[in-house]
Amino acid sequence: MKTPAYIALEGLEGCGKSTHTTRLGQHLNAVITREPGGTRIGTELRAILANPDNVEMDRRTEALLMAADRAQHMAEVIAPALERGQHVVSDRSIYSTLAYQGYGRQLGTTDLLAISQWALRDRLPDIVIYIDVPTDVLNERLAKRDLDRFEREGADFFARIAQGFSELRQADPERWIVIDGTMPKDDVEADIHTKVLARLSQ
Ligand code: TMP
Numbered sequence: 001m002k003t004p005a006y007i008a009l010e011g012l013e014g015c016g017k018s019t020h021t022t023r024l025g026q027h028l029n030a031v032i033t034r035e036p037g038g039t040r041i042g043t044e045l046r047a048i049l050a051n052p053d054n055v056e057m058d059r060r061t062e063a064l065l066m067a068a069d070r071a072q073h074m075a076e077v078i079a080p081a082l083e084r085g086q087h088v089v090s091d092r093s094i095y096s097t098l099a100y101q102g103y104g105r106q107l108g109t110t111d112l113l114a115i116s117q118w119a120l121r122d123r124l125p126d127i128v129i130y131i132d133v134p135t136d137v138l139n140e141r142l143a144k145r146d147l148d149r150f151e152r153e154g155a156d157f158f159a160r161i162a163q164g165f166s167e168l169r170q171a172d173p174e175r176w177i178v179i180d181g182t183m184p185k186d187d188v189e190a191d192i193h194t195k196v197l198a199r200l201s202q
Helices: 017-028 040-050 059-084 094-104 110-119 135-142 155-171 185-200
Strands: 006-010 031-034 088-091 127-132 176-180
Touching: 006 017, 006 094, 017 031, 017 088, 017 127, 017 185, 031 059, 040 059, 059 088, 059 094, 059 110, 094 110, 094 155, 127 185, 135 155, 155 176, 176 185
Parallel strands: 006 088, 006 127, 031 088, 127 176
Antiparallel strands: none
16 A cells, blocks of 8 residues: 555554554654544544533434544544645544444444445545454453543443454454554554554555
8 A cells, every 4th residue: 555544543442542543653654643532623522422421412412423523533634644645543433433333332333334434525444453452451451540431331332342343343354453452562562563564565
């Protein structure tokens, strides 16, 4: 792939995505960004979405706020960077909507895919890195944090999301790279870097 790439990192909370988004982005001299929250408007949407006081938020509202964040992110950050010739490395993407709202909130993926593709003007990530960590390890990591509205959900919610990510990967294996997130951080970083470089040089 000789053209600039849109690369997303995905996984469950606590898997190390944010650290490895930064590290990979630095290796590639890419624009480093995230969803929700990669723009000023997105930061405001992220605060609404994460706020544990927003207990009454309907799941469709949640899905549409994620899509609104994504539309702004594509228009303001992703598309301009790719047009300038720069790679983009994003902490989460459309696949989080499919896994969290589609499977986790049980909205299904058909409408969400259509809404997200519309928000993205059909520009999906070229490469998706999935950092795979078993849920019991993640629970230990989360026990050390202040929890947001999503992180307060129960084990069933996260089990559905993990299953969702697994089905999404299997349906589209060319796009996904799975990384063992239980290795030491520097080994995870090296593995991601090697596999992404191999993909970029194809
Ligand atoms: P973070 O944990 O990567 O900071 O993301 C914030 C939360 O938002 C996380 O619990 C996953 C959730 N999320 C969705 O539910 N749908 C989405 O489309 C995105 C991008 C994130």
